[in-house]
Amino acid sequence: MAQILLPLYLILFISLLISPSYSQKCLSQSFANKNLYTHCNDLTTLNSFLHYTYDPTRSMLSLVFIAPPATPDGWVAWAINPTGTGMLGAQSLIAFKDAGKLVVKTYNITSYKLEESKVWYEVKNSTAEESNGVIRLFAEIVLPEKDKTTLNHVWQVGPSVTNGVPAKHEFLTANLNAKGTLDLLKGESSGASSVDSRTKRKNIHGILNAVSWGILFPLGIILARYLRTFPSADPTWFYLHVGCQMSAYIIGVAGWGTGLKLGSESKGVTYMYHRCIGITLFCLATVQIFALFLRPKKDHKFRLYWNIYHHGIGYSILVLGIINIFKGLDILSPEKKWKTAFIGILIALGAIAALLEVLTWIVVIRRKSSKSTKPYDGYGNN
Numbered sequence: 567m568a569q570i571l572l573p574l575y576l577i578l579f580i581s582l583l584i585s586p587s588y589s590q591k592c593l594s595q596s597f598a599n600k601n602l603y604t605h606c607n608d609l610t611t612l613n614s615f616l617h618y619t620y621d622p623t624r625s626m627l628s629l630v631f632i633a634p635p636a637t638p639d640g641w642v643a644w645a646i647n648p649t650g651t652g653m654l655g656a657q658s659l660i661a662f663k664d665a666g667k668l669v670v671k672t673y674n675i676t677s678y679k680l681e682e683s684k685v686w687y688e689v690k691n692s693t694a695e696e697s698n699g700v701i702r703l704f705a706e707i708v709l710p711e712k713d714k715t716t717l718n719h720v721w722q723v724g725p726s727v728t729n730g731v732p733a734k735h736e737f738l739t740a741n742l743n744a745k746g747t748l749d750l751l752k753g754e755s756s757g758a759s760s761v762d763s764r765t766k767r768k769n770i771h772g773i774l775n776a777v778s779w780g781i782l783f784p785l786g787i788i789l790a791r792y793l794r795t796f797p798s799a800d801p802t803w804f805y806l807h808v809g810c811q812m813s814a815y816i817i818g819v820a821g822w823g824t825g826l827k828l829g830s831e832s833k834g835v836t837y838m839y840h841r842c843i844g845i846t847l848f849c850l851a852t853v854q855i856f857a858l859f860l861r862p863k864k865d866h867k868f869r870l871y872w873n874i875y876h877h878g879i880g881y882s883i884l885v886l887g888i889i890n891i892f893k894g895l896d897i898l899s900p901e902k903k904w905k906t907a908f909i910g911i912l913i914a915l916g917a918i919a920a921l922l923e924v925l926t927w928i929v930v931i932r933r934k935s936s937k938s939t940k941p942y943d944g945y946g947n948n
């Protein structure tokens with residue numbers, strides 16, 4: 567049974583590894599003179615995008631900021647903050663409709679009361695256009711400090727403009743997290759540079775679950791599946807397997823708890839699939855732990871059914887766990903290296919499993935061809 571299932575799971579496993587490649591949405595956006603901009607970044611929140619070219623010799627930044635305003639009469643803003651990471655001190659370009667015409671104005675933001683003013687950089691040229699509920703803000707700016715090519719940037723969208731003054735934006739997570747660092751030379755924008763406590767907890771949630779479902783759990787399966795081929799490893803494999811899965815379960819439950827807490831605090835956004843898969847995983851894993859105590863004796867006639875059930879649930883947890891880790895990675899969108907590291911670990915585990923699978927078959931075939939009176943039953947528990 568498991569012998570038939572395993573290759574299937576391996577195929578699933580490998581296709582999972584190939585599929586979650588990032589596709590940058592900004593690459594497929596089109597607007598006039600798009601080819602003038604060498605870099606583009608999908609910004610982390612508010613469906614916003616930044617296309618830009620930086621000329622270091624003139625410290626000239628040509629950019630297009632694209633975002634949907636919160637309502638059709640709202641505003642969009644992109645800013646550099648040379649002195650901090652948030653809104654206070656942001657040197658902003660804001661695009662909105664003034665007397666029916668789209669304008670771009672600059673603001674040195676010192677409080678929630680906005681007043682048009684000069685900013686830290688020089689604006690050579692700026693315009694804005696709107697189509698399909700999205701505003702594109704074009705600007706050519708000259709940065710005053712030549713060496714400063716890594717900048718804190720902030721972006722925002724707002725619902726309305728009163729007497730030519732952009733009104734306050736919402737204070738949802740997406741609005742509050744609309745900041746990051748921009749590397750003009752590398753062409754990269756990374757998420758919020760000062761990691762807030764919520765993001766920290768999200769990271770902890772991610773690490774706990776990746777270690778549990780993504781590493782310990784598959785390792786426990788590998789131990790059980792391949793060690794028990796060797797009679798001398800009995801009952802060591804059993805204790806290793808139980809120990810590994812118990813640790814995975816405990817860490818997983820901790821990760822699950824942090825996830826539930828994060829979910830209950832997240833008022834605006836619900837990650838339906840991630841949540842449902844997470845809850846299913848917890849239930850399956852709990853059933854699996856109880857299965858340990860309900861296990862019939864090795865020679866009991868129900869043992870075969872118990873095995874099928876135990877392996878079925880085990881492999882389901884394996885697949886769902888890995889799917890959910892990738893879902894979580896997409897939600898959290900950490901630096902690329904984390905995803906790469908996790909994929910590396912999965913490939914290593916997969917390779918070890920594949921190698922052991924081959925070795926096991928060789929051992930089994932040898933045993934069968936030698937004059938053993940006890941043929942291997944494919945489960946090693948004869």
Ligand SMILES: *[C@@H]1O[C@H](CO)[C@@H](O)[C@H](O)[C@H]1NC(C)=O
Nearest residue numbers: 657674675676684685686687
């Ligand atoms: C922005 O306003 C603050 C407070 O009034 C001031 O200290 C700062 O120099 C201003 N920045 C620019 C670039 O004008």
Ligand SMILES: *[C@@H]1O[C@H](CO)[C@@H](O)[C@H](O)[C@H]1NC(C)=O
Nearest residue numbers: 599690691692693704705706
């Ligand atoms: C300002 O930008 C517009 C559109 O990007 C461009 O057509 C125009 O030539 C620019 N003007 C100057 C003075 O650079």
